Amino acid sequence: KAGVTQTPRYLIKTRGQQVTLSCSPISGHRSVSWYQQTPGQGLQFLFEYFSETQRNKGNFPGRFSGRQFSNSRSEMNVSTLELGDSALYLCASSRETSGMAVAYEQYFGPGTRLTVT
């Protein structure tokens, strides 16, 4: 099976702009989670989608949003970019199918490196 893929891999934006990142999960996986990774804050949970519904959300401002499509692909959007949004954005997919929120292994994509200037 192909792994989790993310596009684009690298992105440079200026402050005030918005950006959309895309994640394609492993085939058959219905849960997609997003994480922000920075040297100072480590890996922080942004949100999780299952069957097109946001099921969980981390402590990030409303400028960070996401969605999931019927084919389980997911996008996240960051509006009004700030310098502090520069980070590696990782998505992870899980094979959970029941919606019962039982812990399943999460597999990460390669990430999108966002630089805000």
Added chain:
Amino acid sequence: GENVEQHPSTLSVQEGDSAVIKCTYSDSASNYFPWYKQELGKRPQLIIDIRSNVGEKKDQRIAVTLNKTAKHFSLHITETQPEDSAVYFCAAYYTGGGNKLTFGTGTQLKVEL
């Protein structure tokens, strides 16, 4: 919410020695604890995990132990090799619904020849 502390932040060992990384978690209801290895410029890779109904799990040179009472879990790597050099993250699964992992701050492991 869940809080995961990880120690040490850096660890240097000689090739062939063992390495131990320790984590503590705050939410006693957490029931799934994965470990990820992240090499420079690469994605985090799941290397081993343990569920709360198990006290220890081994996979070749790596093992994880869990002490639910103390809310501690540890990663043990034996016979370390240079390719084990990476950042290791522990995580705890949030049981409030949905797949939310709370990660530790990471341990930079360096295996020296």
